[in-house]
Amino acid sequence: MGIAQSKQQPEAGAQEKLTEALRALELRSEREIAEKDYIYIENGPPPTYKLSEHQQTLSVDKTQQWEREVLKDDKNLMALNAFTANNTNSILERRSTVVADTQVFNVKIPFEGSPVTNQRSSGRCWLFASTNVFRVALMKKYNLEKFELSQAYLFYWDKIEKANYFLENILQTVEEPLDGRMLQTLLASPVGDGGQWDMVANLVEKYGLVPQTLYPDAYNAMSSSLMNRLITTKLREHALRLRKLASSPSLSSRASLGTVKEKMMQEIHLILTLMLGPPPSPKDQFDWQFYDKDGAFQSVKQRPTEFAKQLSESRVVKACGGTDVHRLFSLVNDPRNSYNTLLTVNRLGNVWGGRPVTYVNVDNVTIKNAVIETLKRGIPVFFGSDVGKYSDSSKGIMDTALFDYELAFNTKLALSKAERLMTGESAMTHAMVLTGVHLDETTGKPVRWRVENSWSETAGDKGYFVMSDRWMDEFVYQAVVDPSVVSKEVRDVLKQEPKVLDLWDPMG
Incomplete structure (x- = not known):
């Protein structure tokens, strides 16, 4: 870690002890926060507060006094000049940290997928991260130097499935008030670009995979905002109409719901097809022709679903150290909830009737050990x-x-990980891929991690980032791993009845 150069550092070990003491005070649940309206240290009963004992309005005189105090300090004057003319983070960036976070790792997967991908102006990170995992196995099978799976193919089918999922949710929530939190959350982003691992699994199982050359990005896949706005506007219109029909006293009106919904989906299909282009059919064979890295011509004729099933072939699984990517599942670290419990999110998904979004909630050590074992494979x-x-x-x-x-x-920015989740200060915002870790030679504990991003080669070190282990503790929430890299106790959590989180939960 870098140090604050203008501050005298505590004696060796003292800072670590202080940190541990502070972390012991972290709140573990919303209930604890609700019960602690104040912190009182001295013995005896807590003081009684009256509204008259504090200033309820902001005093201009007081702010002017504060300003004078700020500007008395020469350090603040220098900071004022610097911050008002420059990017604040560029000024506060610790050089010692930049130097320490080097792209050197003693555990690194031998075969990183290539090229570095680029999601451009879209929120498709989860599709890029997942296909970056899938492609490694296929590159090994077909002896490829460079290869991308079509993210746009999954994107197309995800959009149309999300539209159907949204309309079904609308029909199931007819009794909910339109201005209630559930309906307003559903209406806020019915076909947003984001998603989760289990949602990828649903798409791959139903529609399969295709090489990127057979369905490359259209403009609206790379810049999806207008398409999303159009579909969202149309779906909100559809939602109101469906709610009206579903609550109609007329039997014939209610009986027409299926036909009306199908016409609505046909309209969404039209918009998607014109803006993204017709995708390969999951039921028809494609003809993929390419040269392998030895220059040999190859031709593969398969249906997309057959192409995806190759990931479970014994030869491919063996090449991947015994890992079948179709069996991967999500570990999460959510300190608001008890560890070794199964979590799910109410009404979060894409394929209606498909695999639900589930997380096995564990501590950070369990996640790290599982990731390290996976990388070693x-x-x-x-x-x-x-x-x-x-x-x-x-x-x-x-x-x-x-x-x-x-x-x-x-x-100090002193919120704990749990408190950041409780207050909306933090959430899962981006999916990426881990490809390496540097372990301390004495303790064997992780020091830093190698990250493959999907922001093109212009970001980071030719597309790759370095993540400190402390950053992983605080801001990594999920890792998708093979069941074989965790204990039976953790695997058995998958058999539990899940705790249901609200749709608006930050883990959604």
Whole structure:
């Protein structure tokens, strides 16, 4: 970690002890927060507060007094000049952290997929991260130097499935008030670009996979905002009409729901097809012709579903260190909820009747050990995180010690991971892939991680980032792994009845 140069550091070990003491005070649930209206240290009963004992309105005189106090400090004057003329993070970036976060790892998968992908102006990170995991097995099978699966193919089918999923949810929530939180959350983003691992699994099982050359990105896949706005507007219109029909006293009106909904879906299909282009049919064979890395001509004729099933072939599984990517599942670290419990999210999904979104909630050590074992097998790991926190995309660094906010503003950002989730300060915002880790030679514990992003080669170090282990503790929420890399106790959690989180939960 870098140090604040203007502050005297505590004696060796003292800072770590202080940190542990503070972490012991972290709140573990919303209930604990609700019960703690104040913190009282001294013995005896807590003081009684009256509204008259504090100033309820903001005093202009008081703010002017504060300003004078701020500007008395020469350090603040220098900071004022610097911050008002420059990017604040560029000024506060610790050079020692940048130097320490090097792209050197003693555990690294031997075969990283190529090329580095680019999701462009879209929220398809989960589709890029998942296909970056899938492609490694296929590249090994077909002896390829460079290869991409079509993210746009999955994107197309995800959009149309989400539209159907939304309309079915509308029909199931007719009794809910339109201005209630559930309906407003459903209406907010019915076909958003984002998604989860189990949603990818649903798409691959139903529609399969195709090479990127057979269905490349259309403009609206690379820049999806207009398409999303059009579909969202239409679906909101459809939602109101369906609610009206479903609650009609007329039997014939209610009986027409199926026909009306099908026409609605046909309209969505029209918009998608014109803006993304007709995708390969999951029922028809495609003809994929290519040269392998030895220059030999190859031709593959398969249906997309058959192409996807290759990932479970014994030869492919063996080449992947015994990992069948169709069997992968999600571990999460959510300190608000009990560990070794199964979580799901109410009404979150894409394929109606498909695999639900589920997470096995575990501690950080369990996640890290599972990821390390997976990397040692030579398999990349899909993970979800809050990518915008303490990160520099140009340098490709994610590190909690990257910016010295305490030095600049004389304040600590002291929310715990649980508290950040409780207050909306943090959530899973981006999916990427782990391809390496550097382990301490003495303790064997992870120091830093290698991250493959989907922001093109212009971001980070030719598309790759470095993530400190502390950053992983604080801002990584999910890792998708093979059941064989965790204990039986963790695998058995999958048999539990899941705790249902609200649709608006940050783990959704």
